[in-house]
Amino acid sequence: MNILVTGGAGYIGSHCCAQLIAAGHRPFILDNFSNAKLAVVDHIERVAGTRPRWLRGDVRDAALVTALLRDEGIEAVIHFVGLKAVGESVQQPLAYYDNNVQGSLVLLQAMRETGVRTLVFSSSATVYSASDRMPLREDAPTSATSPYGRSKLMVEHVLADLAAADPAMSLTALRYFNPVGAHPSGLLGEDPEGPLNNLMPFLAQVAVGRRNQLAVFGNDYPTPDGTGVRDYIHVLDLADGHLAALNHAHGRPGLHVFNLGSGQGHSVLALIAAFGQACGRELPYTIAPRRAGDLAAYWADPAKAERMLGWRVRRSLAEMCADTWHWQSTHPNGYSS
Ligand code: NAD
Ligand code: UDP
DSSP states (O other): OEEEEETTTSHHHHHHHHHHHHTTOEEEEEEOOTTSOTHHHHHHHHHHSSOOEEEEOOTTOHHHHHHHHHHTTOOEEEEOOOOOOHHHHHHOHHHHIIIIIIHHHHHHHHHHHHTOOEEEEEEEGGGBOOOSSOSBOTTSOBOOSSHHHHHHHHHHHHHHHHHHHOTTOEEEEEEEOEEEOOOTTSSOOOOOOSSOOSHHHHHHHHHTTSSSOEEEEOSOSSSTTSSOEEOEEEHHHHHHHHHHHHHHHTTOOEEEEEEESOSOOEEHHHHHHHHHHHHTSOOOEEEEOOOTTOOSBOOBOOHHHHHHHOOOOOOOHHHHHHHHHHHHHHOTTGGGO
16 A cells, blocks of 8 residues: 555654565655654665655645645555654643644545545553553543643544544544564664653663663652553554554544553563663663652553454563664664764
8 A cells, every 4th residue: 555654754653664665565754854864764775675755744734745645646644743742742732732733634634635534643542541440441531631642632532523524534543552662673763852751762871871870750659669660562563553553444434543552561670670681781770759740550451452453562571672772772873873
């Protein structure tokens, strides 16, 4: 299939493009490179053996997106575009609603105009309400506590309304848990700019010597070792989940919602230990206060995706750390090195 991949030069999108090509699809990347390097396209080509078509452009540019969908014979869209830092979204809510919500509206409108009926959307586990009932199933209550989370939930509501109004559309929201890891070739990985928010990239930078030590945000949570527990998922398993979702969407109009997670929780200390094993030395850390807004523990119930998509994770926490370390140690400064 010809597949438009918005945000396809980003962390998850680039891995997904490599897997799409490997499966015989033809991804077309639309990315404004606000959070990606041009070199990513070369790296996808080296990994996959085929250069994806690509265009620098903004998903909010209605004329551009409509022309692309029409002229490139696009049959389905995977929509990765989004700003994704929770803290930044509190400071800059309008930028988040503009990019994440308005960008999705422009894309959906262009799809309607051009008769492209299949969309796979990057949602997030952050749409679930705080709860002690684990694991989280797709029918658990939703609510959001940040503009970022609300932007994802708003788009899910738009998809539900559109699926009800237009019985020809097949709209899938994939709720990612914590994507980590890198392509085992060492050629694709996460290359964050600006302040680091997430645990795995921070650990990788400590391991490679770009940071002195990790601050563990709280060790007094009601979890087995007191540190936060999350459901980490290898980015290639996540990418494979998109392929499974596309196959499922074919000929199945309506709204489809799936968790993409492993179903297993790991603590911050467990991740530090696993990364230490991968890089061959103990990583230094200190205990710091809790981070505002963090929950103690949550993980996915991935049973629906396994049942309906025939998909489940195949890669372990040790592989997530080993592949991150391979990428980080061979590219200490990301795509610039
Ligand atoms: P990313 O920032 O690496 O990728 C997003 C890509 O979109 C970047 O390449 C960026 O340049 C591009 N982009 C941003 N705004 C654009 C615009 N208006 N027009 C065209 N291109 C634009 O992020 P990622 O980690 O790959 O995440 C992809 C999606 O998954 C996002 O929607 C994010 O909210 C969602 N998600 C990510 C995580 C995570 O932990 N990484 C977790 C849950 C959900
Ligand atoms: N975390 C931490 N130190 C950091 C970054 C994160 O202890 O420098 C913890 C955080 O409190 C949470 C877990 O690691 O328990 C995962 O955090 P991340 O920001 O990666 O993902 P999210 O909060 O979105 O689940």
